[in-house]
Amino acid sequence: MLERVRAPAGRELATAVLCGRHNALSPSQWATMEMEYIRITEDENDEPMEIPSEDDGTVLLSTVAAQFPGACGLRYRNPVNQCMRGVRLVEGILHAPESGWGNLVYVVNYPKDNKRKMDESDGSSAVKVKRAVKTSDLIVLGLPWKTTEQDLKDYFSTFGEVVMVQVKKDAKTGNSKGFGFVRFTDYETQVKVMSQRHMIDGRWCDCKFPNSKGPDEPVHSRKVFVGRVTEDISPDELRQFFTQYGEVVDVFIPKPFRAFAFVTFADDQVAQSLCGEDLIIKGVSVHVSNAEPKNNSRYLDRGGGRFGGNLALQFHGSCWNYNSPQMKMRLPVLPPWY
């Protein structure tokens, strides 16, 4: 069986795959294979297209993008639990799941929350598109008490595609606290919205960068802090979501629920690339930052200081001195658990 599969002619090999004989192969046997065809589709209900792999069994994102312009990744439905899983992507190379590509149908991911929008861009085959125009959440100040998230969405949708709105409410009463957040798909929309005041339900409102955002100091860690997670996001869903960026080796959600989580990647570069990002999981905007606090002055210096210094120390339990000489030299300062 193995000898047959090893036959160098790619076309014959593809035939074997199509006939389903590959199902008997182990992952190690797959590793010896030269080329196969992976079934890919934009929609699970559509007819898949076959895309060639590389000789080492990986699939180039550029190969996918050649057929699906704008593609930024792949996902597939896990036959065991029916959940969608992301395909590992490292530097433009898609890696097969543990059991090989198999005869699963893979679904193309597009940037911007999986919504295909390449028809209104230049159509240049992607990869870069994903982070080229990075938007961030904007705080909306001065909202009338009565304004709902639907109201916000309706209003801001007149400027461009909205990917997230929030109205901050009192946990007990559910009453609005008079401010919220909005996130747009396109950076141009964000710029426009920030450039003017907004009459919303009879009050003038302002959209600004939230104070909670600051330049993120690089720290060499595989673990990221994920803030603003909601209780309905399960550890498994977190894992599946973040797997689109790289292999996830651990997910930790404190109990009782505290609205944050930790995600550890196999590759520290993947972790670092996500720091500072606002990502949207199940419609919830979460913020990724370093697992170890950066400069606590973020909390102390900005916005009049929501917390006292001692309180900030209580939160973190420890405090890295980012003004220390070693930080200025950018020597790696590893958290104790790293």
Next chain:
DNA sequence: GTTGAGCGTT
């Protein structure tokens, strides 16, 4: 059941 500058999460 009120209010009107701020700031989501360690």
